[in-house]
Amino acid sequence: MTMYFSAATNGFYSDLWKGAYEEAGTWPADAVEISENWHEYLVRMQGSGKNVTANEYGQPVLADQQPPTREELISQAEAKRATLMDEATRAITPLQDAFDLGLATDEEKQLLLAWKKYRVLLNRVDTETAPDIEWPELPV
Known part of the structure; x- marks a missing residue:
């Protein structure tokens, strides 16, 4: 060949x-x-x-390989944030349903608040500072 x-x-x-x-x-x-x-x-x-x-x-x-440009770093950070936001929303949805129906346990209520706080902090991440971003910690 x-x-x-x-x-x-x-x-x-x-x-x-x-x-x-x-x-x-x-x-x-x-x-x-x-x-x-x-x-x-x-x-x-x-x-x-x-x-x-x-x-x-x-x-x-x-x-x-050339290091990524500033625009590429920002785009990567925005993509990561979007993925993490989707993950948070998937975690929040069933917890919110349980809370809305009055079926949430105390543990579920605490977890719901932790995920909502995480999502707010995630939304506040300034992707313009990439790659030096301090990402919020996932709720445990």
């Missing part, structure tokens, strides 16, 4: 699918042949914190 790399798509291609790509008109014009061993090495090294990128000749090489 022959492997190819395209700097334009930053992707690998196999000759096994070359005909189908060419027929569909999607075979990259800049595809360069690389050895199977080099391809395997590049893919393996991606798992250890490296990125595959093209050098000035269009050949695939390894590069260090």
